[in-house]
Amino acid sequence: MTQLVVASTLFGAATAAAAADAGLLGEPDGERVLLVVNNAFAPELTPAADEIEGSAPVLARFDRVVHLTDLIAPIHPADWKPGPRERPLLERLLRSYWGLGDGPVDIVAESVWVNPTQTLARIFHDGSITVYADGLMSYGPTRNDLPLDIIQRLEGLLHLDLVPGLRPVLLSEYGVTPTVIPSESFRGVIEEIAAKPAAASDEAQPPAAIVVGQYLAALGLVTMQEEAAMHAGMIRAAAEAGARVVRFKPHPSAPPGFLAPVEKAAQDAGVTLEVVTDPLPVEVMLASSDVTAIVGCFSTALVTARSIFGVRSIAVETSNLLKRLKPFENSNRIPVTIVDALHRTDSTFDTAEQLQQLVDTVSYCMQPKSLSDRRGTAVGWLAQASTKDRTRYVAGQRLSMLDLPGAPRQNPVVKATLDTARTALAHPAMSWVDERTRRSNLRKKVVSRIRG
Numbered sequence: 001m002t003q004l005v006v007a008s009t010l011f012g013a014a015t016a017a018a019a020a021d022a023g024l025l026g027e028p029d030g031e032r033v034l035l036v037v038n039n040a041f042a043p044e045l046t047p048a049a050d051e052i053e054g055s056a057p058v059l060a061r062f063d064r065v066v067h068l069t070d071l072i073a074p075i076h077p078a079d080w081k082p083g084p085r086e087r088p089l090l091e092r093l094l095r096s097y098w099g100l101g102d103g104p105v106d107i108v109a110e111s112v113w114v115n116p117t118q119t120l121a122r123i124f125h126d127g128s129i130t131v132y133a134d135g136l137m138s139y140g141p142t143r144n145d146l147p148l149d150i151i152q153r154l155e156g157l158l159h160l161d162l163v164p165g166l167r168p169v170l171l172s173e174y175g176v177t178p179t180v181i182p183s184e185s186f187r188g189v190i191e192e193i194a195a196k197p198a199a200a201s202d203e204a205q206p207p208a209a210i211v212v213g214q215y216l217a218a219l220g221l222v223t224m225q226e227e228a229a230m231h232a233g234m235i236r237a238a239a240e241a242g243a244r245v246v247r248f249k250p251h252p253s254a255p256p257g258f259l260a261p262v263e264k265a266a267q268d269a270g271v272t273l274e275v276v277t278d279p280l281p282v283e284v285m286l287a288s289s290d291v292t293a294i295v296g297c298f299s300t301a302l303v304t305a306r307s308i309f310g311v312r313s314i315a316v317e318t319s320n321l322l323k324r325l326k327p328f329e330n331s332n333r334i335p336v337t338i339v340d341a342l343h344r345t346d347s348t349f350d351t352a353e354q355l356q357q358l359v360d361t362v363s364y365c366m367q368p369k370s371l372s373d374r375r376g377t378a379v380g381w382l383a384q385a386s387t388k389d390r391t392r393y394v395a396g397q398r399l400s401m402l403d404l405p406g407a408p409r410q411n412p413v414v415k416a417t418l419d420t421a422r423t424a425l426a427h428p429a430m431s432w433v434d435e436r437t438r439r440s441n442l443r444k445k446v447v448s449r450i451r452g
Contacts, residue, residue, distance in 0.1 A: 002100050003028040003410045004124065006109035008039040008077075010049040010058065011281040014193070015134040016108060017061040018186035019158045024179060025108060025130070030101060034062040037077050037116060038069040052279045057192035066098045068116060083121075085293060091123050100124075108132060112154075113144045121150055132181070133159040135300040138168045139359055140334030141367040146174065160186055162303040163338060165352025169363045173370045187287065193280065194288035206272075209243035210285055211235060212296035213259055215251035219332075221324050228258060231315050232265035235294045239315050241293045247285065249276040286311055296312040297321065298332070298339040306342075315343035318393065328398050329366045330365035337362050337393055346390060357381045360391065365398050382406050 003025065007013035013034060018033070019025050049055060050065050059065055072080050074258070077305040082090055095101065105124035109117040112131055129150060138159045147156075157171050157178040159279035168178045211234045217224045231248075238246045247287055248262055259275065266273035282301040285291065286309040293312040294305045298321065318340035325333050341349045341358060349355045361381045364374040382390055382405040389407045390399075399407035 001104050001127070002030040003032045003108060004035050004120070005032060005062065006035045006037060006102070006107065006120060007049055008037045008110065009134075009281075010052050010055055010279075011283070012110050012132075012134045013049050013055070013058045014189045014281065015158075015160060015186065016132050016179065018160075018189045019056045019108075019132055019181045020061050021188065022185040024158055024181060028106065030103065031063040032061075033098065033100070033352075034059065034065045035098075036065060036067050038067075039077050039116075041313065043073075043076070044071050047279055049113060053330060054193050054280050054284070057195075058189060064099075071097070072116075076112070080116045080119055081158055081207050082119065087123050087125075091125075094123065103138050106130070112150060113146055118147075118150065121153070122147075125149065127153070128155045129153045130155050131157050133157060133168065133170060133383060136162060136298070136303060136335035136338055137331055137392075138170045138178075139163070139166060139338060140331065141169050141363045141371055142171055142173065143331050145370070160305055160308070161305070162300065163342070163352065163355065164307060166338075166355055166359065169334075169359065169371070170372075171371075177337075180360045187308055190281070190283045194284045205290060206244035207242050207292045207297060208245040208289065209238035209241060209293040210282060210291055210301075211238055211246055211248045212282055212294065212299045212301050213248065213250040214299055215295050215322070216297070221321060221332075224258070225425075228261040230297065231258075232261045233316050234297075235262060235265035235271070235273070236269055237316055238293060238295045239271045241295070241312070241314060243271060243292060245272045245274060247274045247276050247289075247291075249278075249282055249285070283309070298336045300335070302339055303342070313343065315339050319341065322392060328378075333366060334359060334362060340392075348386070358389075360422045362393055365394050365402060365404070368402055378402075379405060 005016050007016060016025070025032070029351040034050070036048050036050050038046060048067065048069065050059055069077055100322070104127040106127040107117070107121050107124060108130045109120070110132060111117050112121055112129055128149070131154070138157070151174050154171065154174055156175050157176050158167060158181050159168055159178055161180045161183055211231070213231055215227070216222045217227045222230065235246055235248070246266060250258070263273060282294070283304050286294070286305055291311055293314055294302060295314045295316065296302050297315060297317055302313040302315055305313045311408055318336055321336050322340060325336065337358065338355070341355055349358060357377060359383065360374045361378040364371045364378040368375070382394070387406070396408040399405070
């Protein structure tokens with residue numbers, strides 16, 4: 001049996017390496033092979049995980065490293081979706097090309113609900129599937145329904161303990177049991193990456209903060225001007241937290257010229273700005289330097305800083321972003337919700353169980369069909385939640401659609417019309433109409449309005 005560990009980022013590969021160190025990946029009879037997938041928008045311009053200087057400690061946990069992106073080019077990994085008739089041929093070719101032998105191939109991967117991982121899991125159809133989650137999305141619902149041939153092979157979900165005591169919702173509808181990757185194992189891997197000879201100095205270093213840029217404009221969540229203002233606000237927040245040096249790590253996809261507002265904010269705040277272009281994960285900076293705070297919007301780095309490295313975290317603009325996320329099922333909603341709830345000055349979520357109720361409620365509202373067993377939790381939380389909390393995390397239109405506590409009153413005629421339309425959409429005959437008209441923009445707008 002060969003174990004094929006699929007990773008698209010060095011952070012993801014480090015998470016899998018930490019799971020291996022903790023004995024959570026078992027001991028394969030054959031090799032443990034790391035399959036690197038460069039899933040960047042422009043792979044030819046972005047280094048793959050194993051090409052990043054400092055990745056050697058992670059790669060050392062695997063017997064070999066193989067690559068997918070160059071092999072299937074010019075097809076982008078996210079677009080790679082061969083049909084059932086091609087899969088047996090591809091299985092033979094990939095086994096030969098990657099030297100995987102003839103035995104079962106167990107898949108350990110990040111996101112089995114999207115390609116290329118789902119494609120790989122269906123090509124290598126005779127092994128188990130273990131999902132490892134390296135970020136806050138593990139606490140939210142599964143984005144897409146999984147095919148039966150994958151559901152039957154799911155063995156477990158491994159996740160970092162980013163919010164101690166909080167249980168992931170991901171894959172729970174399939175009865176998958178989550179297992180925590182010990183924080184000390186992950187921190188140990190990161191510290192190995194960060195280890196390098198330090199320059200000797202007797203001078204005390206000024207307080208430093210890390211600011212994490214997120215390219216939200218690319219997702220259509222904010223305009224480029226709003227994002228520039230957000231980054232400038234992060235610089236000010238770092239200065240207000242006592243930093244005299246700000247290390248700004250921009251998103252790899254950030255466009256040219258975006259630094260000007262950041263540089264001006266640093267100058268106005270009287271702090272020294274250091275722009276970090278190193279492709280290593282932010283966590284490496286947390287482990288290798290004396291950082292007093294980290295500032296961002298809803299980056300996973302904010303919670304790894306808090307829970308794994310003991311560094312103060314500051315979040316900005318989360319409440320505004322909660323209003324901007326469209327549609328309600330947007331997979332970023334749970335990460336934003338968690339970061340917002342943890343960082344609000346007026347937060348009412350003092351315990352993991354209180355936060356769990358919020359996460360379960362929002363997850364149910366995102367995926368009410370697959371998470372129908374959480375409706376009782378959602379009804380209970382919404383019934384007792386303050387109006388401020390309820391409206392902050394769940395849109396009134398979504399409450400109306402799901403007939404949940406706190407839903408705004410509707411015009412009776414409009415309500416009756418929408419109820420009739422929803423009943424019609426739920427009729428089995430509509431599946432044929434869905435298939436025939438799925439590309440119609442007008443239909444999408446109408447259905448979106450009906451469904452909330």
